[in-house]
Amino acid sequence: MKKTSTRLADGRELIYYDLRDDVVREAVDRRPLDPVATASEIRRDRLLGDSVAIASHRQGRTYHPPADECPLCPSAGDRLSEIPDSSYDVVVFENRFPSLAGDAGRCEVVCFTPDHAASFADLTPEQAGLVLEAWTDRTAELSHLPSVAQVFCFENRGAEIGVTLGHPHGQIYAYPFVTPRTDLMLRSLAAFKETSGGRNLFDDIVAEEHAGERVVLEGEHWLAFVPHAAHWPYEVHLYPKRRVPDLLGLDEGARAEFPRVYLELLRRFDRVFGEGQPPTPYIAAWHQAPFTALEGHAGINRDDFALHLELFTIRRTSGKLKFLAGSESGMSVFINDVPPEAAAERLREVASS
């Protein structure tokens, strides 16, 4: 893998990740861009104890451009995109319309492939492995920024999820605080450690699921299952079998096997609603240990956290979406119409032959 870092015309950082070591990336961004004006502000909700990023500058962002104006395709002739070069393997750059910026964190875009019409599930194992390298490298680099407490790599896929650019890409949010979901997990971890005589809650959950009926896919290094209390109609949690706190902790075996396992999961997601259905909208979310001191979680350190990926779709059944309505949005109580055992069975049925 070769990494080349450069700057766009407005000063934002862009990094090429190439499979071949002899690739030279010298193209210059020729667009007349104004400096990025961002005004992210983190406001604290004192009743709920969580934070909201107020980012009014995002209202002007690119919204469903035609394919020939895609900002994530390589530049071609006079058609200048966010990527100055005429090709790339995987590329990461700072978002021009970030939700988090400056002291309030950082937002990056990860282009998985130069092929506009592809999806992550279409990638070769080599290319999916390169994306994993990029996620890992960005996690390491962003963890060194003083404003960053937690690094979140994720993909929103499909217009139903609110994706405004069709080009296959994901995002990285580097938050200046520990997110509420991670904080909840750390609380559960600390409470369980104290009451169980020092056991690790992640280890217990993975062991129980491994022995249970909701396993979807198992490799030598990875285990995928539908969790006992799945919130979403089809939801899969993917854990490395050896617990590590973040992507940096994965060993060579787990890295090498990841593309095969993850590509198979994504392909099953696209088959779950039957042949001829439009691609399944999904969110793929990497959970990593924060890089900040874990105040308020007595007896827990970041090595107790278990890196894992949560993959879920908001589609309930062909043509029907699960909306976050009164109970979910108003009270944070999910109602899931698909029993997790049935979801796991369906996800095994649609395995690649």
Ligand SMILES: [Zn+2]
């Ligand atoms: Zn494109």
